[in-house]
Amino acid sequence: MRKSKKSMHKRLFFLIFASTLVVSGLLIYVSNNAQAASHTAVSDTLSRLQSSQSADHTITFTLASAWNATETVVIDFADGDGWDTTGFANTEAEDYDIKWGAAEKTIVAQGSCAADSIEITTVNTTTDTFTFTLCSGSTASGANEVIEIQIGENATTGGSGNDQIENATGTGSKKIIITGPTSGDSASLAVPIMDSDQVTVSATVDPTITSDLTPGAAPYTCSLGTLDNGAVNGCEITNTVSTNAASGYNSTIVENGNLCSPSVAVCTYWIADTVGGTIAAGEEEYGVSTTDTNATGITADYDGVACGGATENGSAITGIAQVYADETAAIASDATTLCHAASITATTEAGSYSHVTTHITTGNF
């Protein structure tokens, strides 16, 4: 009886020892022979990388083995990183595009599987996991096909996507895991979530404007010469303006008094201001015309040649500033020529006539 008990203990020890060896061997065998494969060329291009910012995703990877009918691909945004997939559902096929090769696959809601379609099997907005199933009866992908999965507003096939995934709340390298379609196949990738993914570029263009009268040098003069009742005498003065004022500029002319003799201060005689828009030989008239044909103050147009002659267009110069040149946009070297013109009658008093005109150019920035 005692011998039998001892033998039983030996057998029990042997069985436990042998079982331990077998289990350990199996574990080691498994650890040395795991055959899981990884997808390659795995990436996810986001439309925005800023933390907590809504973004579209374009996930691509080269399959380790074919995607066969009824097999699933799971996209898992790592828990704890603060991804927010609220708004996505397995009933909203418009938010997803999936393709391999050139052709986009037909995406269908859960429960609507048909051959050669991909079903949105589940969307778990708690674990931020998307599961896609190649429907039964579908043609399998190639063994090393490049899969592209778009999630968000960048999905356009079968309707425009109207949801986006809100990025992880923290910054740094964030992990996304892909499992399937073949059992054991998987891949992981990372995306760089940032505190700011944008750069604001700014520049300033300072306001500038120049105005220069020609010909000659300051103080500028415009001599009408000896007036004659048989002709219209004239002289030119040109104002050249450059400005980057967005709304352009205007130039005005104003006189200190009439064209007087012996002076404006002691104006014994003066040449009458023109009326009617034209200065004709033999009539006592004085005025000015401008090459800016749409000027609002000095409306008499000057053709830019032969200031004077038998007749000349003219508007009266007054003590009120009148616009003789204007532009509505920035402009460079914009030259406007004024033609001062006068004629007299046989009874116009002899004398030396003069007055001073002032040019004012204003930019409209």
Added chain:
Amino acid sequence: MNKTLSKLIIAFIILFSSVTGVLAFSSNSETYKLEGEFGMFGGAKSSETYKMTDTGGGFAVGFGSSANYGTGSGFQYVIAEVREIIFTISSNSVDLESLSTTPKGVPNIITVTTNGAGGYKVSVVEDDNLCTSGTDCITDVSGGTVDPSTEEYGLGTSKSGQYFAEDSDCPNSPFNATAIDNQVRQVASADAPIDNDQTTLCYEAAITGTTPAGSYSHVLTYIATGTF
């Protein structure tokens, strides 16, 4: 039974002798302390159709990161290279200041660290042209360079082979640049894992005497993608 037991013991010894042992370590000083571990098994295995390494029994393995670093703990993280990509922009504001007829360039540096086997690419897209709040905009550069007395604005990159013109001497002449538009365009890349890979982006502009005065701005969005 004794013979059977002997055979099993021999088989056990042979079986475990194929497994490389994992050495533990520990070290410390006044300023640091390293924790060691005792792995149960680990090593490299291969055949004609696969290669793999494994460890078992380690503790505190995992991945951690902040805005400027990523780290993996544990033998397999070191060996297998946990997926990681870090992207930084040196400044989120680039001021070209007062423009003139003489071209100018302002540098800004982007930096990428990734262990992606296929490297990375960085792309940029604008929200609109460089404009005032009204309708005035600086003309996009054409012809590959920002030229004197010409209203032009564009972007150059120190990296070759990108969509944007290569400019390796920002902010000096020549001002090689390409127009930025509303399409996502590649500005930097690498085709292998890389550490602290810096790219100098050069924002370049010049104006004419008639470029409307005003304050111009636009917003660029940068997108970095690792390929693993």
